[in-house]
Amino acid sequence: MLNGEKKLARPLRWAMVGGGRLSQVGYKHRSGALHDNTAFQLVAGAFDIDADRGRDFGVHLGLDADRCYADYRELFSRERQHEEGIEVVTIATPNGTHYEITKAALEAGLHVICEKPLFFTSQQAREVKALAAQKNRIVGVTYGYSGHPMLLQMRQMIASGEIGEVRMVDMRYTHGFSASDSADKFEAQKWRVDPAVAGPSFVLGDLSTHTFYISQLVLPELKLQSLLCDRQSFIASRAPLEDNAMVMMRYHGGAVGRMWTSSVDAGSMNAQQIRVIGSKASLQWCDWLPNELRYEVQNQPSQLLHHGMAYLDQAALAEDRLGALHTEGLTDAWANIYLRCALAIDAKNRGDETALANLIYPDIDAGLEGVRWVENCVRSADSGAIWVNYE
Incomplete structure (x- = not known):
């Protein structure tokens, strides 16, 4: 039984692209990732196509204003220069943007958790799968109740x-x-x-x-x-x-x-x-x-x-x-997906391919x-x- 004890040495420094104040899914991602407050720590984001609205939203989530960025390019560029920059990013934007943002995240050395459907074409998914392997990074997909x-x-x-x-x-x-x-x-x-x-x-x-x-x-x-x-x-x-x-x-x-x-x-x-x-x-x-x-x-x-x-x-x-005695629902399922992704990221970072192979989570192949x-x-x-x- 999961009881909130940490399964990683420390929380992963996490950011979101999208998922802002007007988003239908942003809160689900945050509820899942932060459910136990041990696997992820939200430290930055580019939450909205409107930079000012996104910054205001991030501040109201408790983030520093200078880590609430105008877009994903600024987020990735400036976080690479930060002493404790982000390690993983969630992409909660419309479908047509997933491919370019995921590629940019992997090129920046980040693990990725992305909304579905992953991309427009299976060729794009195969390209990203190859890039993730090259960069030794995880790509996970949030298929809601599957957790x-x-x-x-x-x-x-x-x-x-x-x-x-x-x-x-x-x-x-x-x-x-x-x-x-x-x-x-x-x-x-x-x-x-x-x-x-x-x-x-x-x-x-x-x-x-x-x-x-x-x-x-x-x-x-x-x-x-x-x-x-x-x-x-x-x-x-x-x-x-x-x-x-x-x-x-x-x-x-x-x-x-x-x-x-x-x-x-x-x-x-x-x-x-x-x-x-x-x-x-x-x-x-x-x-x-x-x-x-x-x-x-x-x-x-x-x-x-x-x-x-x-x-x-x-x-x-x-x-x-x-x-x-008590009911489990969508938030708990999302929390399990995010925890499985965190464990996959941790195993990949440690080079533990055996542990990675034994994890059941929606990975890049599931997205493909x-x-x-x-x-x-x-x-x-x-x-x-x-x-x-x-x-």
Whole structure:
């Protein structure tokens, strides 16, 4: 069980690019990184495209005004000259800026934790992967709920054969907050429906990459062979970007899957779910009941496994924070992602490749796969919703 004790010799000196006062995700990053106050210390940032507003925000977070910079270039340049400059940076900016900022951070010798989707193309992701290896640095990706301990329980049960041979994977991530075009008037939404800034997709990149990574987390041996994607722009002004998509998948070995992702699921508050069906049983997890894992064995009563209970696998118990009596949620999941990234950075800094290889966290390969997922979905949809080989 995690109880806030430090796992690193000292906190990593940390900065943010983006995530300012008007950001939807900035507080989630800070809540995750600073949850235990032992792995990261926020010391600098370039929080806003408006330099004055960003500086004012940083000061209200408790930072020195002279370490609240106008942009990422100034942040990286001046922090390199600082006696105790930053070691890691979070990039919480619109999609179209991730590639250039991540490259600049790595060139400056920094570890990176970046929002998803990582980049526009898998070629960009491969370039950055090579650069990170050259610079001996870590690139992590923040796939929200993937840090929840019950997903590690799901992973262990599948690996130990408790559901039998995997046959089907059923996924969804939907909400209704973009059911009308009025949502596109808000600053936090405008860029998400602008192809120049958001990239080749809206909900495929913004939502389904979260759930796709969860499927990789719980099913690390299952590899995609082909897929068919049909996407729609129910709000016509969003075209060519989709606000709804259905994806059918075939995996190597014979398993099949499907994903529904949507921001026009009217009335839905936030529905993310994965159900893995095997030859003997099924496992189901959803984000509106994140502390429970439904285990359904054919011809037996359904079971609800609860977080923090002694009957769970040690992998799940090791990352539990509150115990079975109290609920764990998104903030705790983000905290686990950030802690895993901190441990990866520490292992990389120490040259401990064995420890690094044994860590389960959303790394550059997970980011690359998220980009590949979107690329292949867009290619299928734009070719007339046809089956395409997963490239």
